[in-house]
Amino acid sequence: MKAVNLLELPVEERKESIYAKGKQKPNLKCDTDSIAGVVSQRACVYCGARVVLNPVTDAVHLVHGPIGCASYTWDIRGALSSGSDLYRFSFSTDLKEQDVIFGGEKKLALAIDELVLKYNPKLVFVYSTCIVGVIGDDLEMVCRVAARKHGIDVIPVQSSGFAGNKSAGYRAACDALLRLIEPKNKKEVKKSKSLNYLGDFNLAGEVWIIKSYLREMDIDMNVAFTGDSSCAALKTAAKASLNIVQCTGSMFYLAGKMEQIYGIPYMNISFLGLEDTAESLRKIAKFFGDPETMCKAEELIEREINANGDIVRGYREKLRGKKAAVYVGGGFKAISLIKQFREIGIDVVMVGTQTGRQEEYDTINDLVDEGTVILDDANPAELEQFIVKKGAHLLVGGVKERPLAYKLGVAFIDHNHDRKHPLSGFVGAVNFAEEVYSTVCSPVWRFTQVPADAPDWLDGNAGKREIIIA
Amino acid sequence: MGMEQAHYLNVNENQCGMCMPLGAILALKGVEGSMVIIHGSQGCSTYMRRHIAEHFNEPIDVASSSLNEKGTIYGGEASLKKGLDNSIKLYKPKVVGILTTCLAETIGEDIDRIAADYLEERGFENLQVVTVSTPGYGYSHFEGYFLAVKRVVAELVKKTVKHKGINIIVPNISPADIREIKRILKMMKVSYILLPDFSDTLDRAFERPYRKVPAGGTKLADIAGMAGAQATIQMGVTVDEVFSPGHYLESAFGVPLYNVPVPIGVENTDLFINLLKRLTGNPVPESLERERGRLIDCMIDSHKYNAQGKCVVFGEPENIYAVAGICLENGITPVVTATGGKSGKLAGLLKARLNEAGCSNAQVLCETDFSRIREKSREMEANIAIGHSGGRYLTEWEGIPLVRYGFPIHDRVGGQRLLSVGYAGTTMLLDRITNTLLENKYKNYRRNIYQQFYYGTIKPAGKGRGEKNELRLQPGAKRV
Numbered sequence: 036m037k038a039v040n041l042l043e044l045p046v047e048e049r050k051e052s053i054y055a056k057g058k059q060k061p062n063l064k065c066d067t068d069s070i071a072g073v074v075s076q077r078a079c080v081y082c083g084a085r086v087v088l089n090p091v092t093d094a095v096h097l098v099h100g101p102i103g104c105a106s107y108t109w110d111i112r113g114a115l116s117s118g119s120d121l122y123r124f125s126f127s128t129d130l131k132e133q134d135v136i137f138g139g140e141k142k143l144a145l146a147i148d149e150l151v152l153k154y155n156p157k158l159v160f161v162y163s164t165c166i167v168g169v170i171g172d173d174l175e176m177v178c179r180v181a182a183r184k185h186g187i188d189v190i191p192v193q194s195s196g197f198a199g200n201k202s203a204g205y206r207a208a209c210d211a212l213l214r215l216i217e218p219k220n221k222k223e224v225k226k227s228k229s230l231n232y233l234g235d236f237n238l239a240g241e242v243w244i245i246k247s248y249l250r251e252m253d254i255d256m257n258v259a260f261t262g263d264s265s266c267a268a269l270k271t272a273a274k275a276s277l278n279i280v281q282c283t284g285s286m287f288y289l290a291g292k293m294e295q296i297y298g299i300p301y302m303n304i305s306f307l308g309l310e311d312t313a314e315s316l317r318k319i320a321k322f323f324g325d326p327e328t329m330c331k332a333e334e335l336i337e338r339e340i341n342a343n344g345d346i347v348r349g350y351r352e353k354l355r356g357k358k359a360a361v362y363v364g365g366g367f368k369a370i371s372l373i374k375q376f377r378e379i380g381i382d383v384v385m386v387g388t389q390t391g392r393q394e395e396y397d398t399i400n401d402l403v404d405e406g407t408v409i410l411d412d413a414n415p416a417e418l419e420q421f422i423v424k425k426g427a428h429l430l431v432g433g434v435k436e437r438p439l440a441y442k443l444g445v446a447f448i449d450h451n452h453d454r455k456h457p458l459s460g461f462v463g464a465v466n467f468a469e470e471v472y473s474t475v476c477s478p479v480w481r482f483t484q485v486p487a488d489a490p491d492w493l494d495g496n497a498g499k500r501e502i503i504i505a
Numbered sequence: 506m507g508m509e510q511a512h513y514l515n516v517n518e519n520q521c522g523m524c525m526p527l528g529a530i531l532a533l534k535g536v537e538g539s540m541v542i543i544h545g546s547q548g549c550s551t552y553m554r555r556h557i558a559e560h561f562n563e564p565i566d567v568a569s570s571s572l573n574e575k576g577t578i579y580g581g582e583a584s585l586k587k588g589l590d591n592s593i594k595l596y597k598p599k600v601v602g603i604l605t606t607c608l609a610e611t612i613g614e615d616i617d618r619i620a621a622d623y624l625e626e627r628g629f630e631n632l633q634v635v636t637v638s639t640p641g642y643g644y645s646h647f648e649g650y651f652l653a654v655k656r657v658v659a660e661l662v663k664k665t666v667k668h669k670g671i672n673i674i675v676p677n678i679s680p681a682d683i684r685e686i687k688r689i690l691k692m693m694k695v696s697y698i699l700l701p702d703f704s705d706t707l708d709r710a711f712e713r714p715y716r717k718v719p720a721g722g723t724k725l726a727d728i729a730g731m732a733g734a735q736a737t738i739q740m741g742v743t744v745d746e747v748f749s750p751g752h753y754l755e756s757a758f759g760v761p762l763y764n765v766p767v768p769i770g771v772e773n774t775d776l777f778i779n780l781l782k783r784l785t786g787n788p789v790p791e792s793l794e795r796e797r798g799r800l801i802d803c804m805i806d807s808h809k810y811n812a813q814g815k816c817v818v819f820g821e822p823e824n825i826y827a828v829a830g831i832c833l834e835n836g837i838t839p840v841v842t843a844t845g846g847k848s849g850k851l852a853g854l855l856k857a858r859l860n861e862a863g864c865s866n867a868q869v870l871c872e873t874d875f876s877r878i879r880e881k882s883r884e885m886e887a888n889i890a891i892g893h894s895g896g897r898y899l900t901e902w903e904g905i906p907l908v909r910y911g912f913p914i915h916d917r918v919g920g921q922r923l924l925s926v927g928y929a930g931t932t933m934l935l936d937r938i939t940n941t942l943l944e945n946k947y948k949n950y951r952r953n954i955y956q957q958f959y960y961g962t963i964k965p966a967g968k969g970r971g972e973k974n975e976l977r978l979q980p981g982a983k984r985v
């Protein structure tokens with residue numbers, strides 16, 4: 036594999052955040068602020084908080100700030116609901132110059148009143164944004180007063196955009212969720228066979244897929260954080276006897292806290308890919324320990340692998356030798372993707388995240404081949420450089436990365452919050468393979484390889500085509 | 506005529522607009538070799554990039570000064586300068602646009618001074634800088650767009666000798682629309698300077714190798730010469746003078762300003778073309794006349810279907826003014842017209858046109874949101890919506906079909922390719938509108954007529970209330 040010449044990086048300060056896997060593993064600089072001017076792909080604290088909390092279906096999500104933050108996040112997530120639709124509305128206090136000068140507390144209090152009157156919610160999340168942090172509105176106080184006045188939960192989310200990065204937003208969201216859970220402080224009697232599912236946002240119904248697997252194993256999913264969840268369900272979280280954590284980036288903090296406060300143990304699982312899904316189901320069954328559950332898990336796994344294994348293997352034949360670049364939000368997702376690509380015969384030649392942690396980068400380092408570029412908080416210039424140099428055929432990323440991949444003539448997989456098809460569980464593994472195939476092997480790339488003035492079939496060698504002159 | 510200002514007191518529910526810096530980014534993308542840096546926290550630029558990228562399906566590289574807590578408390582000057590260093594090194598731009606955010610404005614950053622210091626310290630000679638003050642709590646993206654164009658003009662235009670060229674200033678229309686306007690100008694043999702021209706930069710051809718800063722945009726040399734033009738034609742009748750680049754050129758350099766609506770519809774396009782004819786003395790070519798004829802032919806073909814249209818139009822003031830015009834021209838009643846920001850001169854202009862057309866109870870909503878638009882659309886029984894993707898909820902919640910027009914379009918591909926201006930573009934837009942009305946009609950007329958004239962007259966069986974199937978008109982049954 037070609038070595039990456041890091042000296043060619045235009046911005047000196049980025050050097051510690053990028054390396055190519057070799058014998059010695061340098062410490063990757065991560066979880067720091069983005070560098071000015073390099074066009075980071077990262078969003079803000081508010082973004083992190085919003086991603087995590089948005090799927091709470093029956094809450095009013097009120098953004099205290101200027102119109103932009105709310106406008107850019109109105110229903111852009113693919114989280115589905117089996118009940119209320121309220122979470123798909125976008126509420127903003129739409130702060131104006133006057134409010135900036137005189138403070139926005141009064142407007143916020145009135146906004147909550149207005150919304151409670153109109154929608155009668157049990158729960159209101161109030162997100163603070165950059166400007167609120169600067170003008171110093173006392174969110175905590177306004178929310179407390181409103182909660183008392185209306186007899187509902189009004190929870191402030193401390194997510195001022197500039198106060199850290201997206202990970203800080205995850206923590207702010209977890210803190211907000213912790214305030215909801217009852218009973219406060221005392222350890223409740225556990226229901227025997229129920230668990231909470233942390234870090235799945237029910238994108239394209241993914242929570243439902245996992246729920247159906249668990250149901251088959253006689254395990255009750257108490258509540259998911261936060262996909263298709265409701266205020267009432269979240270409050271009961273303390274009665275589950277296990278927390279399983281899918282997206283660790285956003286939820287490891289909450290899982291840790293719940294262990295501390297309520298004595299609920301947690302385990303990391305992954306429902307991405309056939310292998311990981313099977314393994315995770317086994318792990319869960321083993322936790323509950325009774326033979327019948329373990330037996331049911333094995334039956335389910337066997338059935339599903341039989342049904343889907345061949346399909347996925349079929350794609351592996353078609354995709355063998357292709358190379359992928361990965362740039363996603365969290366470290367957990369990157370790790371799962373590396374494994375999942377292996378399942379379909381693809382090598383990952385570049386991998387990076389917006390919010391990965393040191394431990395996650397260590398795992399990534401162990402998983403990838405020598406020469407693979409590993410980087411934190413990348414920008415378009417670097418993505419371009421490494422995709423081209425490493426000869427990737429495919430990029431995995433979000434909406435901002437998609438046009439870049441296409442402009443480079445490279446295939447693309449959406450692994451973001453607004454996708455409309457599930458990638459979890461056995462069915463998700465098949466979807467993933469299908470999506471990879473549909474983009475990597477699309478006929479469109481024929482037209483991006485050859486210069487227009489010399490189509491090779493005019494050289495006479497291609498043979499099959501005829502030129503018909505009417 | 507129902508007229509109202511901000512209906513909501515404290516909550517904006519489902520936004521019908523975006524913030525100032527976003528509009529300014531769009532405008533600056535139409536200047537040759539430009540790069541934009543937003544002075545504020547990282548998130549703003551990322552969110553705006555995402556928003557714009559999804560509409561145009563193009564990489565949108567916008568830098569941020571990535572202000573953190575420290576910068577917010579002690580001032581962001583160092584961050585901004587470092588951001589300039591890095592983005593200039595990476596993108597090698599000819600022009601850098603510096604925009605503020607609510608954060609930078611609130612902590613009182615003086616970007617003009619910082620920019621001046623910066624240029625002096627670094628000794629950059631060929632780099633142009635355009636600063637635009639765009640607090641997110643100020644105006645909407647509509648004003649941000651025009652203000653940025655005005656600032657580009659103010660910074661880059663030089664005093665120069667008079668020439669025959671005509672300045673053309675366009676609002677936020679699609680790249681395809683800009684290309685169409687350039688085609689018309691060519692047909693009319695007009696020598697022109699069009700600003701901002703993002704027809705290539707936000708709708709690039711696939712090419713190799715990839716360039717970080719796309720080719721295209723209004724040439725800097727051309728912008729410099731705008732002061733010597735014989736006239737400015739600005740498609741900006743709704744724009745307030747403080748944001749108006751055309752007004753600036755007139756007052757600073759004496760270039761006469763002609764403010765015209767976006768050339769959508771027969772009347773508006775006629776106005777534009779006649780103006781070109783008058784300014785240049787060139788005749789209208791026969792091929793353009795034929796395009797006009799085809800449009801009128803299309804209008805005749807569709808007029809009866811269009812007569813059934815009761816439409817809700819929303820988006821940026823300049824665009825909806827033009828679209829409301831095409832509706833009125835074709836017998837479609839614009840029962841609700843709505844914009845998220847302050848409307849500039851829109852409300853007054855629209856009111857006059859609506860009154861003239863006898864649409865006295867049409868609603869004009871300014872500083873509004875989609876909760877209000879939805880309510881009014883239902884009340885006024887709108888059966889078609891024209892506007893950006895925010896209107897998809899009118900379809901989902903109220904069953905009102907949406908013709909996608911404007912910015913942003915996130916739930917369909919090809920926002921950048923939608924053609925709606927000139928005679929040819931209007932023909933295509935009108936077909937989209939009429940066909941949406943027809944599609945809706947075909948989808949529903951069997952059920953509607955059945956329910957109105959048949960179903961209601963059948964008494965439920967077995968309840969002893971008459972078993973005979975009789976078909977008779979319901980009192981008050983309406984035409985479908």
Ligand code: SF4
Pocket residue numbers: 079080081082100103104163164165166194195196197546547548549550552607
């Ligand atoms: S204003 Fe602040 S909170 Fe809002 S999008 Fe920008 S960075 Fe995020």
